[in-house]
Amino acid sequence: MKRSENKGIQDEVIRGKSTKSDPGTGNSEKKNAKPxxxxxxxxxxxxxxxxxxxxxxxxxxxxxxxxxxxxxxxxxxxxxxxxxxxxxxxxxxxxxxxxxxxxxxxxxxxxxxxxxxxxxxxxxxxxxxxxxxxxxxxxxxxxxxxxxxxxxxxxxxxxxxxxxxxxxxxxxxxxxxxxxxxxxxxxxxxxxxxxxxxxxxxxxxxxxxxxxxxxxxxxxxxxxxxxxxxxxxxxxxxxxxxxxxxxxxxxxxxxxxxxxxxxxxxxxxxxxxxxxxxxxxxxxxxxxxxxxxxxxxxxxxxxxxxxxxxxxxxxxxxxxxxxxxxxxxxxxxxxxxxxxxxxxxxxxxxxxxEEPQVYEVENGEAFPFDSIAVDHVDFSYGKKKILSQFRARFPKGEITGILGKSGCGKSTLLKLLMRFFEVEQGQICYGETDVNQITTSDLRKHIAYVTQETFLFHDTIGNNIRLGNVGAADSEVEEAARKASLHDFVMSLPDGYDTELAELGDSLSGGERQRIGIARAFLHDPDMIFFDEPTSNLDSLNEGIILKTLREECDGKTVVLVSHRKSTMGIAREVIQM
The missing domain is CATH 1.20.1560.10 (ABC transporter type 1, transmembrane domain)
Structure with a gap:
C-alpha cells in the first residue's frame, strides 16, 4: 500500500494535521505569527x-x-x-x-x-x-x-x-x-x-x-x-x-x-x-x-x-x-x-x-508483529537532508545491523521507525500496515528503544530499571539486570537495588548508565528492540558479554542494532551500510 493511498485513512485516525516545522529546532510557522x-x-x-x-x-x-x-x-x-x-x-x-x-x-x-x-x-x-x-x-x-x-x-x-x-x-x-x-x-x-x-x-x-x-x-x-x-x-x-x-x-x-x-x-x-x-x-x-x-x-x-x-x-x-x-x-x-x-x-x-509536529494516532490499527519495510524514505532537519530515497527491510524475528559513520542518519531512522517524526516522502510499514495508521500507544508498547544516552531519574537503581515495566516484581528487575550484565555491579553497592542515584545518574559511569537502559529494554519484554549504539560506552569485554546476551535473549524478537563500530555487528544476520 503506497503512502498516497494511506493519506485519507491517516487523516481519519489522527486528531488533526501536522504543523510543518524544523524538527531539529522545534520552531513552528507560528513563531513568525503576529504576537x-x-x-x-x-x-x-x-x-x-x-x-x-x-x-x-x-x-x-x-x-x-x-x-x-x-x-x-x-x-x-x-x-x-x-x-x-x-x-x-x-x-x-x-x-x-x-x-x-x-x-x-x-x-x-x-x-x-x-x-x-x-x-x-x-x-x-x-x-x-x-x-x-x-x-x-x-x-x-x-x-x-x-x-x-x-x-x-x-x-x-x-x-x-x-x-x-x-x-x-x-x-x-x-x-x-x-x-x-x-x-x-x-x-x-x-x-x-x-x-x-x-x-x-x-x-x-x-x-x-x-x-x-x-x-x-x-x-x-x-x-x-x-x-x-x-x-x-x-x-x-x-x-x-x-x-x-x-x-x-x-x-x-x-x-x-x-x-x-x-x-x-x-x-x-x-x-x-x-x-x-x-x-x-x-x-x-x-x-x-x-x-x-x-x-x-x-x-x-x-x-x-x-x-x-x-x-x-x-x-x-x-x-x-x-x-x-x-x-x-x-x-x-x-x-x-x-x-x-x-x-x-x-x-x-x-x-x-502550539500544534504537535506529529499527532498521536488514537484509534488506529493494532500493532502487527511482522517485518518492517522502509520504502524510498526522505527526511530532513530543516534544510539539512538526512535521508534520501532510503530503502531497507528488517525481517521479523531476526537481528539486523545498521552500520555507518556519525551523522549519516542511523539514529534518525530509528526515530522514524518509532514515529517520533513523520517521513517527508516514502513509507514505513510494519507488515502491510503503514506506521501512521498504527495506534501510537500500541506501537510504543510493543517496541523498546534503547538510546545512545540513557536518561536516569533521581531515584533508586531498581526503580530506574523498573521504568521498563512499573509493575515488575523485584525478581524480574534482578533478572533483567543479569541479562544486561549489571547485577554483580549493583550487588557490590551497599544498598544494592535500593541505591539512590545522583541527579542525571552522575554517580555512575557511562557504561553503567547504558546497561541500565538495556536492562529496561529486557524488562519491557517487547516484540521488537531498537538499539542505538548500545555498547558505545563499554569496553571490549563488556561489549562481548552484552552482545552474547542480546543474541541469546532476543531469540524470536525483531532487533535493529545501530552502531558505527564493526565489532558490534557480529551478532547481526544482515548488515545495512549507510
Missing amino acids: RSGFRVMMGLIGMVKPMLGIMLLAILMGCAGNLCASFLTIMGGFGLLSAMDLASPFPLRTAAVILIVLALARAFLRYAEQACNHYIAFKLLAQIRHKVFAALRRLAPAKLEGKERGNLISMITSDIELLEVFYAHTISPIAIAIITSIVMIIFVGNFSISFGVLALICYLLAGAVIPLINGHLGSGRGRQYRDKFGELNSVVLDNLRGMDEILQYDQGETRREQMKEKTTILSGANKRLKALETRQGAMTDFVIIAAAGVSLVMGGLQVSAGTLSFADAMIAVMAMMSSFGPVAALSSLSNNLNQTLACGNRVLDLLK
Whole structure:
C-alpha cells in the first residue's frame, strides 16, 4: 500500500494535521505569527476561570462592598464633622460614629473574604494550568521539544506560571471592582453636582484606564523580552551546573562566568527599563489624583460662592472624590507588574496552543508483529537532508545491523521507525500496515528503544530499571539486570537495588548508565528492540558479554542494532551500510 493511498485513512485516525516545522529546532510557522495583544492574552487567561466563575463573582461582590465601605468611612466622617459643627447633616454625631465603626469592621471582613476567594481561585487555577502545560509537553514530545532550551521550559513551568497568581488573585477582580465602584461613586458625587460627576468620570478614566493602557502598550514588548532573557539565563546556569566537570577540566570557568555575566547584564537592563516605566506611571497616576483633589476643591469653592451648592454638600462631594481613588489607583499599580504577568501568560498560551509536529494516532490499527519495510524514505532537519530515497527491510524475528559513520542518519531512522517524526516522502510499514495508521500507544508498547544516552531519574537503581515495566516484581528487575550484565555491579553497592542515584545518574559511569537502559529494554519484554549504539560506552569485554546476551535473549524478537563500530555487528544476520 503506497503512502498516497494511506493519506485519507491517516487523516481519519489522527486528531488533526501536522504543523510543518524544523524538527531539529522545534520552531513552528507560528513563531513568525503576529504576537498576541495584551487584551487577547488577558481574554485567554480569563477563559480559564469559567469553572470557578461563582467564586470569582463572590470575590468581586466582596471587593466592591469593601471598597465602598472604605470610601464611605471618609464620607461618614464628613457627615459627623458637619454634625459637630451644627451644620446640615443627615446623621447625628453619635449615629455617624456607630456607622463608622460598623463600616470599619465590615471593611476588614470584606477585604479578607475577597482576598481569600481570589487566592483560592488563583492556586486552584495554577494547579490546573500546570496540568495543562505538562499535557501540552507530552503532546509536543519528542519532535517539537528536541531543540527547545531546557532552562526556558523550566522557567515557564515554575516562575512564569507562578507569576500568573498575580493575574488571577490581583487583576481580574480588581478590574471589575474598579469599574463597579467608580460607577457608584460617579452617581453619588453627581447627585451633588453634575460637574463633580463629570470630573470623577474623567479622572477615573485617566488613572484607571488611559495611563495603564499607554504604559501597557509601551511595556508589553519589554515584558516579553524580560521573560525570554530570564529563561535564557536559566539555560546558561543549568548548562554550567551540568557541565561543571568539563568547565573545570578545560579551564573555561572565566569564559562561562563572562557569558553568564553578559546574560545577567542584559536581564538587568530589561528589568531597569520596566522599572522606569513603573516609576513614570506611578508619578502620572499620583498627579491625576492630586489634580482631581485640587480641581474638586476649586470647583466646590466656586459653586459655594455662586450659591449653586451648599457648603455641606460641597464638603461631602470633595471628600468623596478624595476617598474614591483606591480601586482605580490599584488598577494603575497592578499594571506595573502586568507587563511581566501578561508576558508570562503569553508564553504559557503559546505552549498550550502550539500544534504537535506529529499527532498521536488514537484509534488506529493494532500493532502487527511482522517485518518492517522502509520504502524510498526522505527526511530532513530543516534544510539539512538526512535521508534520501532510503530503502531497507528488517525481517521479523531476526537481528539486523545498521552500520555507518556519525551523522549519516542511523539514529534518525530509528526515530522514524518509532514515529517520533513523520517521513517527508516514502513509507514505513510494519507488515502491510503503514506506521501512521498504527495506534501510537500500541506501537510504543510493543517496541523498546534503547538510546545512545540513557536518561536516569533521581531515584533508586531498581526503580530506574523498573521504568521498563512499573509493575515488575523485584525478581524480574534482578533478572533483567543479569541479562544486561549489571547485577554483580549493583550487588557490590551497599544498598544494592535500593541505591539512590545522583541527579542525571552522575554517580555512575557511562557504561553503567547504558546497561541500565538495556536492562529496561529486557524488562519491557517487547516484540521488537531498537538499539542505538548500545555498547558505545563499554569496553571490549563488556561489549562481548552484552552482545552474547542480546543474541541469546532476543531469540524470536525483531532487533535493529545501530552502531558505527564493526565489532558490534557480529551478532547481526544482515548488515545495512549507510
